[in-house]
Amino acid sequence: LGIRLNRICCIGAGYVGGPTMATIALKCPQLEVVIVDMNEDRINRWNSDDLPIYEPGLPEVVKACRGKNLFFSTDVKKGIEESDIIFASVNTPTKTQGVGKGRAADLRYIESVGRTIAQYANRSKIVIEKSTVPIKTAEAIARVLSANETANGGHKNFWILSNPEFLAEGTAMKDLDEPDRVLIGGQEQDAIMVLADIYANWVPRDRILMTNLWSSELSKLVANAMLAQRVSSINSISRLCERTGADVKEVARAIGTDSRIGPKFLNASVGFGGSCFQKDILNLVYICQQFGLDEVASYWQQVVDMNDHQKSAFTGKIIQSLFNTVTKKKIAILGFAFKKDTGDVRETPALMVCDMLMKDGGLVYVYDPKVLIEDALTEFKYHEIEVNTDQFIFSKSPEEACEGAHAIVVLTEWDEFKTYDYKKFYDKMMKPAFLFDGRNMLDHAELEKIGFEVHALGKGT
Ligand code: NAD
Numbered sequence: 001l002g003i004r005l006n007r008i009c010c011i012g013a014g015y016v017g018g019p020t021m022a023t024i025a026l027k028c029p030q031l032e033v034v035i036v037d038m039n040e041d042r043i044n045r046w047n048s049d050d051l052p053i054y055e056p057g058l059p060e061v062v063k064a065c066r067g068k069n070l071f072f073s074t075d076v077k078k079g080i081e082e083s084d085i086i087f088a089s090v091n092t093p094t095k096t097q098g099v100g101k102g103r104a105a106d107l108r109y110i111e112s113v114g115r116t117i118a119q120y121a122n123r124s125k126i127v128i129e130k131s132t133v134p135i136k137t138a139e140a141i142a143r144v145l146s147a148n149e150t151a152n153g154g155h156k157n158f159w160i161l162s163n164p165e166f167l168a169e170g171t172a173m174k175d176l177d178e179p180d181r182v183l184i185g186g187q188e189q190d191a192i193m194v195l196a197d198i199y200a201n202w203v204p205r206d207r208i209l210m211t212n213l214w215s216s217e218l219s220k221l222v223a224n225a226m227l228a229q230r231v232s233s234i235n236s237i238s239r240l241c242e243r244t245g246a247d248v249k250e251v252a253r254a255i256g257t258d259s260r261i262g263p264k265f266l267n268a269s270v271g272f273g274g275s276c277f278q279k280d281i282l283n284l285v286y287i288c289q290q291f292g293l294d295e296v297a298s299y300w301q302q303v304v305d306m307n308d309h310q311k312s313a314f315t316g317k318i319i320q321s322l323f324n325t326v327t328k329k330k331i332a333i334l335g336f337a338f339k340k341d342t343g344d345v346r347e348t349p350a351l352m353v354c355d356m357l358m359k360d361g362g363l364v365y366v367y368d369p370k371v372l373i374e375d376a377l378t379e380f381k382y383h384e385i386e387v388n389t390d391q392f393i394f395s396k397s398p399e400e401a402c403e404g405a406h407a408i409v410v411l412t413e414w415d416e417f418k419t420y421d422y423k424k425f426y427d428k429m430m431k432p433a434f435l436f437d438g439r440n441m442l443d444h445a446e447l448e449k450i451g452f453e454v455h456a457l458g459k460g461t
């Protein structure tokens with residue numbers, strides 16, 4: 001291909017770009033890795049001891065590589081000029097306006113990456129879609145690039161690859177270290193092999209899957225849709241368990257031991273959250289509708305609808321149990337992140353739960369080991385939910401959140417929540433003291449012994 005293989009650049013220093021590139025830098029000391037982002041504040045934090053994202057194991061890797069073969073910069077132009085292998089790891093949120101509003105992916109950032117590469121590329125480049133994108137996005141990027149291939153003087157080639165990321169937040173470093181698979185989609189074998197050789201520095205070759213571009217792009221959406229579908233499926237069953245005397249944990253174990261079903265992603269919960277599940281399913285729904293596949297679209301839409309139902313049913317049960325009103329009642333919320341081991345609150349189920357409680361007049365006191373109140377308020381704002389800060393308070397400790405509360409509501413499965421002295425909390429709570437376990441993670445028999453009225457998910461009370 002005639003490109004230089006010693007340096008790579010990643011555009012987008014977020015939850016994916018940061019950990020992924022830090023891992024490449026660690027595993028490939030012969031490569032220089034530059035991550036660029038237009039967000040100066042984020043880059044400054046990547047260059048400090050206070051990294052912009054919380055991810056177990058990440059600080060150690062950044063520390064080991066930063067300044068040696070891992071660099072963070074706002075100089076996008078230089079990053080593009082100096083690297084012939086460029087990853088695009090920018091955000092692809094759901095469109096909030098115009099055609100496809102609320103469903104289609106907003107591709108403005110990925111398109112702007114294409115245009116920026118076209119503007120600054122001085123030689124031929126391999127351009128890699130790391131972001132999750134709708135099927136056929138590579139075609140759009142290729143068009144933007146090829147329409148500009150003589151810009152900057154001289155003809156250039158651009159090879160586009162799809163290399164979706166499957167890491168999960170909270171376990172990103174382990175997922176990157178030992179991926180189930182790496183997926184590379186492309187049209188030119190030589191370009192595919194350049195990327196495969198980078199991963200082969202630490203990933204066994206038989207786990208590096210190669211497909212055509214469109215299979216790769218679509219597989220990413222389908223993987224997330226299938227995972228989310230399992231959560232919605234078990235959550236739907238949790239509702240039935242609550243009416244019938246079955247226990248959803250027992251049902252999950254009973255079905256999960258069937259090797260064809262498997263045990264993972266069968267934990268009933270208050271609902272799935274995170275920046276991607278809902279966005280990617282809605283995107284899949286939109287794509288199906290575009291092709292006139294309305295039945296297929298509505299099949300997948302149900303996964304999101306069930307998730308919304310789960311969040312509101314869970315909160316409805318809290319209000320109903322507290323004698324049909326939470327007005328002026330203090331409610332302790334344990335956990336605001338969308339899952340444990342992350343400070344990320346994007347699309348967290350806590351959003352809808354707290355909103356419903358506050359609309360009913362409740363005083364919500366949140367304790368989360370990693371979430372910042374500013375991030376929670378930003379997420380409310382993004383969803384156009386007005387928050388009265390007299391009703392939404394972040395507590396410094398779980399004790400503070402629980403003191404004088406009518407109920408404890410567990411929304412995130414942080415390990416430390418299992419270690420608390422709930423007797424101490426109970427003694428300082430209003431009575432009857434309620435506990436709603438939105439993650440089914442605590443010892444309910446023990447809590448009942450203390451005196452709590454416990455409401456587990458998927459278990460009749
Ligand atoms: P993010 O919002 O954390 O990071 C994206 C970054 O890109 C931001 O810092 C933003 O400033 C930067 N950016 C946007 N446009 C830019 C431009 N033109 N030039 C320079 N910088 C630009 O997003 P994320 O969570 O890292 O997700 C990135 C992509 O990866 C998305 O498509 C997402 O669906 C996908 N993904 C995310 C996860 C996850 O766990 N978060 C996992 C797998 C895949």
Ligand code: UGA
Pocket residue numbers: 132165166167168169170224227231264265266267268269270271272273274275276277338339340
């Ligand atoms: C998910 C996928 O697992 C990743 O493979 C994918 O790369 C990523 O989305 C993405 O594309 O962004 P993530 O959202 O970080 O990763 O976290 P998950 O572990 O998948 O959890 C998602 C949500 O489902 C969380 O709210 C979690 O609490 C919930 N969940 C998960 C359940 O309620 N029950 C389960 O059994 C599993």
